[in-house]
Amino acid sequence: MTEAVRAAADSSEADVCVVGAGPAGLLLGLLLARAGVRVTVLEKHADFLRDFRGDTVHPSTLDVLADLGLGGRVDALPGRRVRELTVTFADGTYRVADFSRLRVAHPYLLFLPQWDLLEMLAAAAAEYPTFTLLRSHEVTDLLVDPAGGPVRGVVATTSTSATPGPAARRVEIRARLVVAADGRNSAVRAALERAGRGLARREFGAPMDVLWFRLPRWPGDPEGLAGQVGAGRLLVLIDRGHYWQTAFVIRKGGRDASVAAGIDALRAAVAGIAPWLADRVGAVADWDDVAFLSVRVDRLRRWHAPGVLLIGDAAHAMSPVGGVGINLAVQDAVAAARLLAGPLRAGAGPDELTRTLARIQRRRAIPTAGTQLLQRAAGRGFIGPTLAADTAVRAPRLVRLLDRAPFLRGLPARVVGVGLRPERVSPAPADHAPIPT
Template sequence: MTAGSFSSRDVGDPGPCDVCVVGAGPAGLLVGLLLARAGVRVTVLEKHGDFLRDFRGDTVHPSTLDVLDELGLGDRVDALPGRPVRALTATFADGTFRVADFSRLRIPHPYVLFLPQWDLLEMLAAAAAEYPTFLLLRNHAASGLLFDTPGGPARGVVATVPAAPSGRPEATRRQAEIRARLVIGADGRHSTVCAALDAAGRALTRHEFGTPMDVLWFRLPRWPDDPEGVALHVGAGRMLVLIDRGHYWQTAYLIPKDGREETLAAGTGALRAGVAALAPWLAGRVGAIVDAEDVAFLPVRLDRLRRWHSPGVLLIGDAAHAMSPVGGVGINLAVQDAVAAARMLAGPLRSGAGTAEVTRVLRAFQRRRWFPTAGTQLLQRGLGRGLIGPALAADAPVRSPRAVRLLDRQPALRGLAGRLVGVGLRPEHVDTPAPRQAPAHAPASPS
């Protein structure tokens, strides 16, 4: 046991589990659901009390929709307020070009579904709670890992949790332990699990690739006669990505790397003018950007751990390989990680496999998922060098590259681009759905 940790009995013991998942995003909830469906005892920790946050990654790709269908959740997805997008366009100084066409794909879901992520997460949490071996603990923020011996495998997670009110501010949060045979870090690019491994002297080397841009996010009103879908506008020194969310445009304003302070110092007036210059049809509504409070900042990272696991620990999704927002593929890759991890780990965990055998599975998992991850990152790096970087460095109007014009002329190539974005290099699948059982506990802990 690590020094200074406290027993979870202090705050209500959830009991030991086979797997403790840190992070209740799409990958964390899905890996928890799939493992619980296979009879593995799973506890998922979520540091917030709810999912009501303004996520930027609200894309649900065709291969993810296939996974949800395979789990029997297609009807539940259909009931959510999603908006299907079937094509991507890019606008340059010399015109607007079609660059990806999902409608050409011969798959069950030939579109990308733009869906508020909180709705997707609540749906996944409710579906997972129907399995008696699943437990979601909200308001549980992972703060470290448990080790029974200095050189031994991780044996669980230390979390800060709500404490009963006592009138003392320092007593509003306490520590608890969730003991587990395996910890899965699905907690994003600033992973607490990865940091805990570093603190324990088990650092995992990270390969940074670098990106040419950062992103400012904001919303603009969408009018009924606006174009539909996702559009890219490319100008000198700036780029604009517009994501159709029905009644508003989720807008990404790409700026040169580390250019946030300079952009904001120029004032929101300059930002509004830049948006209007890129997309003149938005000029009448850029007033929705009132001040800096209306603008969120995303520092873009593109990196990959050389090794995604340590004895007793597996990292998936952005915790193992942070993706740039290009193509919105990060969530899809994380979901595919979750599906492959659950499929490969369920049998060994259910049969009581020891640390050595589980570690062999973790190595096999990384080998399987390395190609689609590295291949996708290679494509993102190519777009950064060939299109995004030159455009953000330009001081004159940017004309369309030859590759973009070729995509516009060749429907088959647009379909291939749609497959790379929407399906990916190695989609994963689940087994035949298991029968549902009545939940053994509430889907979430009291806040």
């Protein structure tokens, strides 16, 4: 079916209500619908046309999409394949990761506009009769059993400040399970806290924040994914074809100081780290061209409550180191769909569903904690000292070793591109094939 529009109704029902139509939320909705589960995905915006920074699609995610028969659709999107990561220090440029050494079907990172990926996933999911996507539906609360029972659904409004229109209208989506895939500022998690069912969180800290902006990319520029290291400064450049998606890494809490120093100081800093960009930093006209990411690394001690599961950044906020946040969230979604589909189709009761939610967390907790541990180590051992340095930074011994030993460059590529515990999709039940298109 095409995306169902239920704006005329004040309530609806589903087996599962997924909050957040990002890559993990839409993929979870697709996988559950593929298994014959009635699933409704809520997205607070009217479309996906926003300036995403998380545009990396990793090899393990590409494998999942290929397993679903979506490889051809992905290939048709305007993506940029990157097979190598290099970092430039004061003493030269070094190769630190080589994705072409991975023994996987897709040995590369794919950078593509996330809105294109999301539209493709939404269209694929809409081919299943049990899938519903409701745009312009912002979750404001949970339907909580006053007697202490499980969460029974969500409350949403049908308009937001980003989508002008008639006055907001209250809508209830009743569901046996609510899945929060709505990011580090999760509305579902906030609603649990208001209801007195908050989930404890461990915070690990991070030494940096990030300023994001675009710079023109010209013929003859380097290709791929590149890091540039200067005295007290770090720049990450993502090759997007006609422009560089640029991350200027600053000390934690340094946003106000950067703004106070002025946009000219930012341009000069970029040119100082990467002189070959000096003649194009003027493309950053003012602070409206700069987006800010407050970096956070944390993890819920428990990812679920009766009737609710949290995945991706809603359960574990990741550092941008390695760009692995989307990949971890997608793997959460694949594992959740595989473990939930059977119990949901069999009509499992609240207790059995709660045990299943605990199984999902047990499966995903170790790769999540391990990835965060590596990110924290990179923060302590490299990023923090680099941002504190007041002299030119030379390549560390490990970086020089990776550059000299090609076979070793496959190790960081595997951690970034595949992950510590990749997930694969289960075959679709024979009686729940997609509607022919």
